[in-house]
Amino acid sequence: MQPILSVENLKVIFNTYAGTVQAVNDVSFTLHEGETIGIVGESGCGKSVTSSAIMGLIPSPPGRIASGRILFEGRDLVTMDEKSLQKIRGNQISMIFQDPMTSLNPVLTVGLQLAESFMLHQKLPKKKAMEKAVEMLKLVGIPAPETRIRQYPHQMSGGMRQRVMIAMALACNPQILIADEPTTALDVTVQAQIMELIKKLNTELSTAVILITHDLGVVAGMCSRVLVMYAGRVVESAPVNEFYANPQHPYSWGLLKSLPRPDMKSGTLESIAGQPPDLLAPPSGCAFMPRCRFAMEVCKQPPAPIKVTEDHMCRCWLLDKASPHTPVTLFKECETA
C-alpha cells in the first residue's frame, strides 16, 4: 500500500549565534492511512522539530530544512509554496500542540477559533461554520457545546481546552494528525481521557496519527510503530510488539527500563546517566556513545542503519557482523542487573 506520508532523509538545521544546530539529521519514516506511529525520545532529540517540519512551521530564520523530502500524496511539502501549504495545513494535515493553556488565542471565542477552519478550508459562511463548530465540540465530548462556543479559553479547564484543540485539529477531517505531546501539560486522569479520545477518533475517522511523546506506556497502548529518536536521528524503529519484545538499541533499553512496571520490586527507577550531546558540536560517531554502557572503540565511527528484521531498523554497532556481543543477551543482562 502507498504510504500517505513519507519523510525521506530529512535534515533540519538552526543557525544560531553559537553555530549551526543540527536538530534533525537524516530522519526517514513512512505513515500509512489510519496508522498510528509513535516518536519517542528525550527533550531536544528532534521530535517536535520533525513534526514542525512536516507542517512547514519551522521558524525561519533561524531554522531551515537543509535537505530531504517530505512527500504527502506524492507532493513534496519541503519545496511547496506557502499558499499551497496553507491549503494543506489544518485541512489535510493538522496538529495538536503540547500546551493547551497557551495554544488557544485568549481574545477570541473558542467558537470562532474552531469555525475559522471551516471558513478557511470549506469556505463556509460564519453562521454555518459556527454550527459545525458546535458539532465538533460535541464530537470531542464537551458538554453544552452551544454555550461553550461563545466562551473564551480562560473560561475552560486544561483538559477542556485540549479537547478544543483536538476538535480544531480534526475539524476538516484531516488524513494526518500530528499530536505533539498532547497530554504533557495535563493531569493524569485527563491524560487518559485525551489519549482515549485520540484513539477513538483515529479508528472512527481513520485518521493517521503521528504521536510524539516520551511516554512509552502510551505508545504501547496506541501505536503500531515506534520511532526512537536520539540527538536528531532515528536510532531504532520497529513495529510496537517487536519493539517491546526485542529492543535492539542500548538507548531503547534505557528508556524501557526507566518505565515503572507493576512487577518491580525496589523503589527507585533506573535512569540513563549523563546528558544528551550538544547538538552544536555533535560527536562524530554514535551520539549515544558517551552514555552507553556497551560502548566500544568502533562507536567513534557513525553507525549505519542495520535491518534486524524486514521492518525493524536499528543504528548500533552491536548489531554489526563483527560485534563481539549479541544485543539480546546484553539486554537480558542489564535487565537482571
Next chain:
Amino acid sequence: MLQYVSKRALSMVLVLYIVITATFLLMHSIPGGPFTTEKQLTPEVLRNINARYHLDDPLWKQYIDYMGNILKFDLGPSFKYQDRTVNNIIADGFPVSIQLGTFAVLLAVPFGISAGILASLRHNRPLDYIVMSSSTLGISIPSFILASFLIYFFAFKIKLFPAAMWNGFSYMILPGISLAALPMAVVARLTRSGMLEVLSQDFIRTAKAKGVGKGLIIYRHALKNSLIPVVTYVGPMTAGILTGSFVVESIFNIPGLGRYFVTSIYNRDYTVILGITIFYSALIVIFNFLVDIAYVFLDPRISLDKKGDS
C-alpha cells in the same frame, strides 16, 4: 458593568474635586494677583476691582462660591479679558483645538499602528530599522523644532502649505504633523513591541497550523492582543492633544485652547486657569475611563466587575 460605571463615575467626581481644590489653593498661595501689574493702580481702584470680583472675600468664601458656580457649570468671568467668561473662552478655543487635535490623532494612531506592525513583521531587517530610527527621531525632536523645520521647508521653500493662521484645512496640516510626530512615534514603538511579543506566542503557531494566512494572522490573531499597551497610551494622549498644545498653537498662531491656558497663567487670570484645568482634567478622567472600557472589548479576561470569570 453598570455597577462598575456608577462606581467609576463617583471616583471621577472625587478626582475632579481634588484637582479643583488643589489648583484653587495653589493658585491663591502664589503671591500677587490678577491685578498686580506694572501699572500702579490707586488703592481705591484696586479695592473696587477686588470687590467687583469678590477677591476681598475670605478665601473659604471664595472657594465655596466658586464650587457653587461649578455645580451650575459656570466657570466665572475672566479677570483679564473683560466681557468674556471662561465658558466663552473654552467655547472659542476648544473647537479649534479639537479640530487640530482630531486631525493629529487621526495621523498618529493609524500611521503609528501600521508602522509598528510593518516593523514587527520585518523584525531586524532594514524596514524595521528605518521605522525604529525615525520613531526615535519623532520622540526626541521637540515639537517647536519640528514645527520650525516644517514651516521653513513646506511654507517657504516649496510653498505648499501656509505658514500660520487658521483658515481651513490646509492650515491644519503643518501644525497637525508637528503635533502628531511624538504620539505617532510612541504608538509605533508600542505596537511593534506588542506585536513582536504576540507573534512568538503559541497560539499564533496554532493559527498557522490551522492554515490561516499571514494577513488574517496579523489582523485577527495578533493585533487585538498587542493593542492593550497602545490603548493605555492613546487615551490620555488624546485628551492632551485635544486640549491643544501651547507650543504648536503659538508657533502657528492658532487661536486654540492651549494658548489661552498658558497666557492665563502669566496673567494670573485665576478663573481661566482654574476653568481650563478643570476642563482638561475632566477630559483626561473621561478618556481614562474610556480606555478601561476598551480593555474589556480587547481582552475578555479583563473583567471590570471583579467577580472573577464568566
